Amino acid sequence: xxKLLLGLTSALALSSAAMAEAPEEVTIGYLNxxxxxxxxxxxxxxxxxxxxxxxxxxxVGGGGDxxxxxxxxxxDFGGLGNPPTAIGVARGLPIKGTMVLNMLDYVEAxxxxxxxxxxxxxxxxxxxxxxxxxxxxHYLLLQALANEGIDPASMKILDLRPNDIALAWSRGDIDxxxxxxxxxxxxxxxxxxxxxxSGIMEKRGYxxxxxxxxxxxxxxxxxxxxxxxxxxxxxxxxxxxxxxxxTAVIIAEELELSLEDATRMMRGTEMVPCEKQLxxxxxxxxxAAGGFVDTLIATSDFLVSQERLPESPSREVFxxxxxxxxxxxxxxx
Amino acid sequence: xxxxSSFAQHVKAxxxxxxxxxxxxxxxxxxxxxxxxxxxxxxxxxxLPAPEAVWKAFIKxxxxxxxxxxxxxxxxxxxxxxxxxxxxxxxxxxxxxxLMGLSKDARSLLNPIIEFYRPLPPLGLYTLLVxxxxxxxxxxxxxxxxxxxxxxxxxTTQAIWxxxxxxxxAAQALGAKRWDLVRHVYLPAAGPTILAGxxxxxxxxxxxxxxxxxxxxxxxIGWMIWDAAKFLLSDVVIMGLIVLGLTGVALDMAMRQIGHxxxxxxxxxxN
Numbered sequence: 001x002x003k004l005l006l007g008l009t010s011a012l013a014l015s016s017a018a019m020a021e022a023p024e025e026v027t028i029g030y031l032n033x034x035x036x037x038x039x040x041x042x043x044x045x046x047x048x049x050x051x052x053x054x055x056x057x058x059x060v061g062g063g064g065d066x067x068x069x070x071x072x073x074x075x076d077f078g079g080l081g082n083p084p085t086a087i088g089v090a091r092g093l094p095i096k097g098t099m100v101l102n103m104l105d106y107v108e109a110x111x112x113x114x115x116x117x118x119x120x121x122x123x124x125x126x127x128x129x130x131x132x133x134x135x136x137x138h139y140l141l142l143q144a145l146a147n148e149g150i151d152p153a154s155m156k157i158l159d160l161r162p163n164d165i166a167l168a169w170s171r172g173d174i175d176x177x178x179x180x181x182x183x184x185x186x187x188x189x190x191x192x193x194x195x196x197x198s199g200i201m202e203k204r205g206y207x208x209x210x211x212x213x214x215x216x217x218x219x220x221x222x223x224x225x226x227x228x229x230x231x232x233x234x235x236x237x238x239x240x241x242x243x244x245x246x247t248a249v250i251i252a253e254e255l256e257l258s259l260e261d262a263t264r265m266m267r268g269t270e271m272v273p274c275e276k277q278l279x280x281x282x283x284x285x286x287x288a289a290g291g292f293v294d295t296l297i298a299t300s301d302f303l304v305s306q307e308r309l310p311e312s313p314s315r316e317v318f319x320x321x322x323x324x325x326x327x328x329x330x331x332x333x
Numbered sequence: 334x335x336x337x338s339s340f341a342q343h344v345k346a347x348x349x350x351x352x353x354x355x356x357x358x359x360x361x362x363x364x365x366x367x368x369x370x371x372x373x374x375x376x377x378x379x380x381l382p383a384p385e386a387v388w389k390a391f392i393k394x395x396x397x398x399x400x401x402x403x404x405x406x407x408x409x410x411x412x413x414x415x416x417x418x419x420x421x422x423x424x425x426x427x428x429x430x431x432l433m434g435l436s437k438d439a440r441s442l443l444n445p446i447i448e449f450y451r452p453l454p455p456l457g458l459y460t461l462l463v464x465x466x467x468x469x470x471x472x473x474x475x476x477x478x479x480x481x482x483x484x485x486x487x488x489t490t491q492a493i494w495x496x497x498x499x500x501x502x503a504a505q506a507l508g509a510k511r512w513d514l515v516r517h518v519y520l521p522a523a524g525p526t527i528l529a530g531x532x533x534x535x536x537x538x539x540x541x542x543x544x545x546x547x548x549x550x551x552x553x554i555g556w557m558i559w560d561a562a563k564f565l566l567s568d569v570v571i572m573g574l575i576v577l578g579l580t581g582v583a584l585d586m587a588m589r590q591i592g593h594x595x596x597x598x599x600x601x602x603x604n
Contacts, residue, residue, distance in 0.1 A: 064563035067563070067565060068562065068563075071379070071380070071565065087564055087565060088565070091379055091564075091565040092378075092379050093379070093565070130549070133560060133563055134563045134564055153401065156551070157551070158468070158549040158551065159549065159550075159551075159560065160468065160548065160549050164463070164468070164548060164549070167463065167464060168463075168467070168468045168549065171464075171467050171468075173467045173468045173469065173549075174468075303564075307400070308564050309564070310566075
């Protein structure tokens with residue numbers, strides 16, 4: 001019933017939106033990682049879909065910073081990994097999930113210092129490990145340790161941002177780190193090797209991904225512009241899939257990488273075509289919510305067990321958060 | 334004589350009562366306003382939780398702890414960092430300030446350094462400190478120390494500079510050596526201003542505490558606030574800020590008390 005009402009109100013909003021004015025400017029917070037948002041940005045696709053609107057891009061280091069930007073109402077569109085999404089939804093941030101930005105494979109991975117000879121999670125005891133707290137990789141690190149029955153207190157886990165991790169690594173201050181490209185590569189080429197990837201953790205039942213979010217206020221005011229945004233990102237994803245060589249050039253340029261590095265990092269990120277996002281594994285449809293809801297529930301339950309969240313929201317809360325209607329409309333067009 | 338002094342004491346006590354009452358009114362009013370906006374739903378609970386929620390967060394952190402350490406440990410570690418940096422700033426800053434107050438050449442030599450780094454934003458400076466000193470305690474100490482140092486140097490220099498030269502000349506006429514001058518003339522005369530500078534400098538150190546504990550700390554009240562903000566636990570954030578503020582007030586009061594003990598003449602002058 002609730003869903004139906006929501007659908008009705010958004011349908012009403014949609015019809016009235018045809019008359020609504022366009023926003024003067026749109027601010028997009030994008031995560032500093034390797035995905036098709038860089039293509040969309042570089043090709044000016046959002047601009048193409050929203051003529052006459054000023055588009056601002058803000059680069060955000062990680063999920064924690066993105067949550068702050070959302071709480072402070074500094075962006076209209078953003079992107080969040082599943083742990084920060086669970087945190088934001090549980091804490092009642094006024095956002096809705098719109099689409100899958102990317103599935104995380106080995107673009108996020110745990111690097112260990114080769115000379116330390118770390119072969120298993122147990123070998124991490126007594127070592128210093130860094131991860132950006134509250135992010136996808138911090139979540140996977142704690143999840144992996146919990147699975148192996150290793151007490152996180154037996155090692156020193158530090159909260160560092162990706163660029164600080166690269167810095168601390170080059171100084172020799174840390175022995176291992178679970179984080180993401182483009183900074184990940186700097187550590188691998190500086191005496192490190194990959195011990196675990198987020199893709200392997202996905203096969204073990206712990207998928208991590210980034211979802212596009214929109215501020216409720218913006219979505220209520222300009223629902224057709226949410227669709228325009230999604231259409232632009234879908235075009236970026238299509239471009240990524242059908243023009244890998246050109247995409248690598250764009251990624252290399254945007255992140256100041258060599259073409260070779262950009263190509264490899266691209267393979268570590270899985271882009272999901274927009275029509276596929278509506279299947280049961282991902283967003284699902286408004287009528288039948290997909291697997292992302294289950295991931296969010298599992299993630300928030302885990303965060304509660306880590307005392308990072310006071311309590312887990314109900315399934316309905318997550319179902320309400322993920323809105324497939326806009327994506328369905330875009331795919332239908 | 335004794336009558337008039339008891340009258341003065343009476344007036345002083347009345348005055349003290351009045352100022353305490355006024356301060357208390359401000360505190361009560363702020364609490365009432367906080368309670369009102371949260372109870373009536375005027376404030377978003379996510380950004381401003383009710384006083385009860387903050388109190389609960391306090392009890393939980395004090396008894397069960399926050400992420401592996403009790404509140405007491407977090408406060409203790411931060412106070413250790415603050416005081417270590419503060420004392421280092423005093424040990425370095427006061428002699429440098431005296432030197433700069435007495436010698437124009439010393440002032441000309443050192444001023445460029447102090448005047449240049451003093452207005453730099455701490456976070457900008459911190460990036461460099463982390464590169465040089467790593468993510469451990471050294472860079473945190475350096476940041477807090479550098480935040481506290483200029484205040485002490487500048488006020489000490491000013492204080493020495495403002496001393497009537499006649500005091501020094503009189504003491505010299507009575508046979509005082511250079512060290513005697515520092516101990517018996519300069520320090521006592523400049524003491525109250527130096528103490529004011531120290532209190533200012535402690536305030537500066539407090540302002541950069543959270544910044545210092547952002548990078549790779551696992552404990553400390555500033556880290557707790559930063560970490561809780563990442564998980565949008567605003568009750569913990571507000572609780573942490575109140576605790577941090579109270580420790581600051583307590584330290585400041587302690588310093589004023591120490592000032593009274595070391596420089597009793599200053600209090601007498603005001604009466």
